[in-house]
Amino acid sequence: MPDPRYRRIAEELRQRIDSGEFAHGAQLPTELELRRRYDASRNTVRDAVKWLIGRGLVETRPGQGTFVVDRIEPFHMVIDISGHGLDNFIAEVAALSRTPTVSVPRVEIHQATGVVASELQVPEGSSVVSRFQQRYIDGMAWSLQTTYYPMSLVEQGAVNLIRAVDMPEGVISYLETTLGIKQVGWRERIKVRPPDPAEAVFFRLPDDGRVAVFATMRTPFDESGRPLRLRMTVYPADRNQLVLNVGRVPPDA
């Protein structure tokens, strides 16, 4: 009692893909050819192809055919936690020999709700500033980032937060020079989930949630344990790898 017919056809096609007979991007035989080759009905070969689609191995294009999906060489997001003493944290995203670009930030005023309120430790409904940016590497959609600041920081004088300009020197150092607020640590929560529809569109991911996204939330704290901001970043997991360097670490190979 072997497996059902469509499964055996699918397995054989998978093997032919793995063996390199069909390279990335190459076209598979058409339904008619598969039908003849395996002497099966059209619905059965279609079930086999659907099984391969379900595993993310191939994709179909109406009027054209069935193609092996392309694989992507992942970026490395490097978070460096070195330094002498814990006063200065260098937290850097390095895109090795690639050129990153950033959209102009979209600045909005919101009422804090849910995670935003609880992470920033402000009451639900209080005002927060959000800064949203789309980030690209070599023109490819790379990450979506939204940062929330308590409005109290603006009221204390950090007015640049509500200006729609990029701050390449970093907001943390801006807060230190402007308000004398010093970051002494941060917490990062990293979780993996399917993309929401907007993320799927931006990253051009399949709409079935097969490709997951990293969703990272970073909250830096000052000396008194008060959260300074909440930065939420979403990266597609198919083209990103997190690298965390702690302490003295030799350069990467």
Add this chain to the structure above:
Amino acid sequence: MPDPRYRRIAEELRQRIDSGEFAHGAQLPTELELRRRYDASRNTVRDAVKWLIGRGLVETRPGQGTFVVDRIEPFHMVIDISGHGLDNFIAEVAALSRTPTVSVPRVEIHQATGVVASELQVPEGSSVVSRFQQRYIDGMAWSLQTTYYPMSLVEQGAVNLIRAVDMPEGVISYLETTLGIKQVGWRERIKVRPPDPAEAVFFRLPDDGRVAVFATMRTPFDESGRPLRLRMTVYPADRNQLVLNVGRVPPDA
């Protein structure tokens, strides 16, 4: 008339699931009932259900029916990087108010290949010790961990590495007391990928690669920049969340 029939049926079912009409674990109407309700053929309602399966929303059980899948409350893997100076790193996985258990380690001697050789900076084919453990929380499969050590450490006197006993006090401190080797930093690579078949079985994940796994590789280094070991851990992404605390961070809510 834009969307095909099976899509509209699927969307309506998805909405009824989201609205709570069908709770987690609840049974959906049978194919016959759906057929009558939507006045569609059996194949069409089956296509609708397959679409829902493809999104991981429901599962079918032959002879029983179609059911809404259960969601799982995630564990938090907490990595704490605090300490006074960077001499002692506390890297702890805290399972809050849950009881972790660990299988007896399976110890093997291998020839280093691929990532193992390159991360440990030993020649391909040289001997390495691997220690493999299955880890559970409250009896639920939680993670798979394999750690590789260069054989040179054993030859220098760290003979416990080739004994199949758990070392709860930690291998790093064992190496320090035995050989005087001190860890001064580490690199962690975190990536997300579909589970391989063995992982899917152990974690009881669907065999279609829909639920991703975290694959983490941690390499600690000594003062001379030499890698001490390579620890590869795999966690199912549907029940785990990474939390990274750096510097002075107030306790989690």
Add this chain to the structure above:
DNA sequence: CCGTATTTGTTCGTATGTATT
């Protein structure tokens, strides 16, 4: 630009097998 051939997408019908209750 138009029409035709090719290729996949959707929908129906029907029959039979397998798993569970």
Add this chain to the structure above:
DNA sequence: CAATACATACGAACAAATACG
């Protein structure tokens, strides 16, 4: 054993997208 429910497999027709002369 019988009833129920999903799984597999075949056939057929038409629709929609694409490629090409």
